[in-house]
Amino acid sequence: xxxxEVGEFGLIERIRQATPKGRGxxxxxxxxxxxxxCRNRSFLIxxxxxxxxxxxxxxxxxxxxxxxxxxxxNLSDLAAMGGSxxxxxxxxxxxxxxxxxxxxxxxxxxxxxxxxxxxxxxxxDTSASKRFLISASLVGHSPYKPITRSGGKVxxxxxxxxxxxxxxxxxxxxxEKGGRANKERxxxxxxxxxxxxxxxxxxxxxxxxxARAMIDLSxxxxxxxxxxxxxxRVGAVIWQEALPLSRAYRTFAGKKALLYALTGxxxxxxxxCLRPRDRSRLERIKKRLGVPITRIGKCLPxxxxxxxxxPKGEPLSxxxxxxxxxxxSH
Amino acid sequence: xxxxEVGEFGLIERIRQATPKGRGxxxxxxxxxxxxxCRNRSFLIxxxxxxxxxxxxxxxxxxxxxxxxxxxxNLSDLAAMGGSxxxxxxxxxxxxxxxxxxxxxxxxxxxxxxxxxxxxxxxxDTSASKRFLISASLVGHSPYKPITRSGGKVxxxxxxxxxxxxxxxxxxxxxEKGGRANKERxxxxxxxxxxxxxxxxxxxxxxxxxARAMIDLSxxxxxxxxxxxxxxRVGAVIWQEALPLSRAYRTFAGKKALLYALTGxxxxxxxxCLRPRDRSRLERIKKRLGVPITRIGKCLPxxxxxxxxxPKGEPLSxxxxxxxxxxxSH
Numbered sequence: 001x002x003x004x005e006v007g008e009f010g011l012i013e014r015i016r017q018a019t020p021k022g023r024g025x026x027x028x029x030x031x032x033x034x035x036x037x038c039r040n041r042s043f044l045i046x047x048x049x050x051x052x053x054x055x056x057x058x059x060x061x062x063x064x065x066x067x068x069x070x071x072x073x074n075l076s077d078l079a080a081m082g083g084s085x086x087x088x089x090x091x092x093x094x095x096x097x098x099x100x101x102x103x104x105x106x107x108x109x110x111x112x113x114x115x116x117x118x119x120x121x122x123x124x125d126t127s128a129s130k131r132f133l134i135s136a137s138l139v140g141h142s143p144y145k146p147i148t149r150s151g152g153k154v155x156x157x158x159x160x161x162x163x164x165x166x167x168x169x170x171x172x173x174x175x176e177k178g179g180r181a182n183k184e185r186x187x188x189x190x191x192x193x194x195x196x197x198x199x200x201x202x203x204x205x206x207x208x209x210x211a212r213a214m215i216d217l218s219x220x221x222x223x224x225x226x227x228x229x230x231x232x233r234v235g236a237v238i239w240q241e242a243l244p245l246s247r248a249y250r251t252f253a254g255k256k257a258l259l260y261a262l263t264g265x266x267x268x269x270x271x272x273c274l275r276p277r278d279r280s281r282l283e284r285i286k287k288r289l290g291v292p293i294t295r296i297g298k299c300l301p302x303x304x305x306x307x308x309x310x311p312k313g314e315p316l317s318x319x320x321x322x323x324x325x326x327x328x329s330h
Numbered sequence: 331x332x333x334x335e336v337g338e339f340g341l342i343e344r345i346r347q348a349t350p351k352g353r354g355x356x357x358x359x360x361x362x363x364x365x366x367x368c369r370n371r372s373f374l375i376x377x378x379x380x381x382x383x384x385x386x387x388x389x390x391x392x393x394x395x396x397x398x399x400x401x402x403x404n405l406s407d408l409a410a411m412g413g414s415x416x417x418x419x420x421x422x423x424x425x426x427x428x429x430x431x432x433x434x435x436x437x438x439x440x441x442x443x444x445x446x447x448x449x450x451x452x453x454x455d456t457s458a459s460k461r462f463l464i465s466a467s468l469v470g471h472s473p474y475k476p477i478t479r480s481g482g483k484v485x486x487x488x489x490x491x492x493x494x495x496x497x498x499x500x501x502x503x504x505x506e507k508g509g510r511a512n513k514e515r516x517x518x519x520x521x522x523x524x525x526x527x528x529x530x531x532x533x534x535x536x537x538x539x540x541a542r543a544m545i546d547l548s549x550x551x552x553x554x555x556x557x558x559x560x561x562x563r564v565g566a567v568i569w570q571e572a573l574p575l576s577r578a579y580r581t582f583a584g585k586k587a588l589l590y591a592l593t594g595x596x597x598x599x600x601x602x603c604l605r606p607r608d609r610s611r612l613e614r615i616k617k618r619l620g621v622p623i624t625r626i627g628k629c630l631p632x633x634x635x636x637x638x639x640x641p642k643g644e645p646l647s648x649x650x651x652x653x654x655x656x657x658x659s660h
Contacts, residue, residue: 033411
């Protein structure tokens with residue numbers, strides 16, 4: 001069925017009926033504003049804007065996957081602060097020739113992950129638009145003191161969760177035609193479409209006061225590391241041989257073995273700073289984080305900048321610059 | 331200076347530096363999420379999506395005015411719940427050929443109204459985009475029980491704040507070429523560009539438990555009345571001769587004397603239901619609302635629908651349907 005037939009208010013009514021009210025929601029979708037409970041005396045809020053042709057292509061993304069990922073990337077921002085997600089506000093600009101079923105598939109992707117992560121969809125806005133565009137704001141509780149990007153100190157260890165570069169490599173495989181389907185290829189593509197926000201890891205690192213500074217990896221390791229370093233006023237060294245790479249990544253990365261791991265975006269892993277004296281405390285709780293962690297480098301004085309070194313101690317010549325929306329550069 | 335020269339992170343840094351931190355803000359712009367204080371044990375949140383070519387045209391809107399109005403329309407949603415605004419999250423999709431100064435003018439418009447209404451800009455997202463697009467989420471405190479759309483009862487009086495149709499008529503004048511500048515024309519255009527959210531009225535009507543149901547007029551009186559009636563499961567009659575019209579409106583509306591007042595959007599006045607026995611209580615506090623109020627009709631049983639009648643009691647034949655983004659109809 002076409003959106004034109006259902007109409008804007010028909011669509012909103014369908015979404016409202018399919019949306020469970022959720023914990024802490026006093027007034028949900030359908031009034032001038034949502035009214036929700038605040039568990040502590042403060043809360044976290046984060047926002048992401050996703051535009052067709054800029055952040056995603058419907059050529060290789062399903063509506064379901066896009067909904068899932070929209071929430072996942074916002075969950076990841078909260079994970080990086082050590083927060084617990086609670087309420088989602090979702091605004092959509094939708095091309096009028098979309099089918100109602102497509103939009104409902106998108107919401108089904110949202111609901112699947114929302115239900116797993118205890119998130120309630122509480123409101124938003126809809127409009128016609130030339131290209132599909134998604135603006136999501138996610139509110140989270142802050143049970144512990146949030147972890148900023150700015151608490152890193154010279155001498156701190158640098159850790160990441162999970163493996164790096166899978167998502168960017170998965171996207172490359174999606175764009176290439178004619179690749180044969182196999183398990184490892186499927187793994188990388190699934191890491192691109194269905195990233196896992198490291199909520200458990202973020203919460204425990206905040207609760208145990210272990211991460212001094214933290215950021216999630218959305219723009220690529222080097223770019224996000226540079227944000228953390230700038231905010232913390234430190235430099236950093238990354239040890240090439242320490243970078244955690246999946247078996248699938250090693251199979252497919254080829255000659256550009258490190259490029260995706262260092263500069264590829266959308267991993268949605270966490271990067272954090274740890275006082276070296278806390279290593280044994282981290283060791284004791286690491287099994288509870290829900291994801292492996294790897295020490296990949298350490299913080300240096302700011303004037304040393306950011307460098308990646310090989311096992312001989314030689315710096316790799318790789319640009320630290322990531323994607324800039326207004327410069328269109330890597 | 332072009333955005334390409336400043337870059338995405340350069341732009342964000344400029345905005346961050348120009349933004350005062352604001353009350354209740356523990357962590358503002360520049361981290362993975364904002365961290366803000368919650369005054370009560372609950373809060374309100376509302377969201378609006380504005381797209382160039384759909385909701386506004388840069389042909390007759392300045393960047394400053396657009397920033398101002400972006401916040402104003404969100405303030406109006408909170409006013410309609412009886413809330414007090416606190417935190418703004420703003421995501422922008424910006425054409426890469428925009429000047430940095432244009433974007434800064436937009437933020438200046440935001441800041442002007444934010445400062446007057448005690449709102450702190452705490453975060454958001456930016457991206458390149460073909461057309462300028464604005465997604466704003468506004469969080470507000472709820473000092474009193476929020477007023478929904480659903481509390482209206484048969485027999486309730488219907489009131490509106492201010493005057494109706496000025497904004498839609500102002501937009502019509504903007505689109506027509508060659509009109510002579512004069513005070514009344516200027517008034518209507520200013521009502522279109524710089525609407526006033528009725529925050530004081532909303533708060534007092536909630537505090538005094540006077541409004542049983544309330545909505546702000548963004549889509550036109552009849553459309554928004556139909557939302558309120560649907561949520562409250564009532565019908566309504568509007569008395570044509572009671573509609574509050576400004577002198578400027580009466581001068582310019584011509585033959586379509588009632589069209590803009592009944593169906594014109596973007597007035598951002600409040601429409602609310604009152605128990606008839608509360609009329610004298612309303613009378614006593616009305617001078618404190620900051621805006622005149624007018625009784626324009628009353629709630630009927632649902633099966634009577636929504637009608638506008640002339641002084642002879644005859645119904646006007648005017649369509650209740652307002653703008654539907656997916657149907658493009660009035």
